[in-house]
Amino acid sequence: MRRSPNIIVTGTPGVGKTTHCESLVERTGLRHISVNQVVKDKTCHEGWSEEYQSWIVDEDKLLDAIEEDVAAGGCIIDWHACDLFPRSWIDLVVVLRVDSTTLYDRLKARNYAEAKLQENLDSEIMEVLLQEARESYDEEIVIELTSNSLEEMDSNLDRVEAWVKQWKADNASSSA
Numbered sequence: 001m002r003r004s005p006n007i008i009v010t011g012t013p014g015v016g017k018t019t020h021c022e023s024l025v026e027r028t029g030l031r032h033i034s035v036n037q038v039v040k041d042k043t044c045h046e047g048w049s050e051e052y053q054s055w056i057v058d059e060d061k062l063l064d065a066i067e068e069d070v071a072a073g074g075c076i077i078d079w080h081a082c083d084l085f086p087r088s089w090i091d092l093v094v095v096l097r098v099d100s101t102t103l104y105d106r107l108k109a110r111n112y113a114e115a116k117l118q119e120n121l122d123s124e125i126m127e128v129l130l131q132e133a134r135e136s137y138d139e140e141i142v143i144e145l146t147s148n149s150l151e152e153m154d155s156n157l158d159r160v161e162a163w164v165k166q167w168k169a170d171n172a173s174s175s176a
């Protein structure tokens with residue numbers, strides 16, 4: 001049994017996953033698992049895709065690489081996909097969303113090539129990650145939060161922090 005919950009923070013690149021995760025670590029003491037970093041550091045990939053400008057992830061290797069940490073609980077998994085993580089691992093899925101104009105500006109600032117930028121904008125407009133989360137996990141544990149402004153981010157952080165406290169209180173009493 002976990003004493004601390006595991007959370008996925010997901011969404012299209014540029015929505016604010018890493019920024020949210022870093023603040024959540026400070027506020028909750030949970031650990032940030034940046035999947036991009038794990039993929040690079042532990043070579044959980046089959047090489048670099050020029051077409052997609054990203055690593056071709058070996059999902060089995062990735063799951064093996066993080067399994068021990070996640071089993072212990074208290075992890076915030078940060079990635080632009082969520083359907084590969086077993087349901088039994090996860091207590092909350094946060095899907096971050098932004099308006100197209102905001103996302104355009106953020107990806108442009110990262111110097112994304114036009115095709116990749118457009119692909120990510122389409123994915124955000126089509127709610128691809130939200131659908132993926134809803135299809136992969138129980139509806140009650142999936143929450144959609146907007147991340148257009150610092151005010152919205154603050155309110156998201158308050159909400160997730162309160163959720164973590166409540167989860168810990170509920171799970172402490174149920175195992176007593």
Ligand code: ADP
Pocket residue numbers: 011012013014015016017018019020106147148149150151152153
């Ligand atoms: P992701 O991890 O989803 O790719 P990042 O956390 O790297 O996104 O955020 C992308 C950019 O957008 C960063 O420059 C970050 O400072 C900015 N940003 C993220 N969320 C917000 C927000 N709620 N309000 C204003 N700027 C934000």
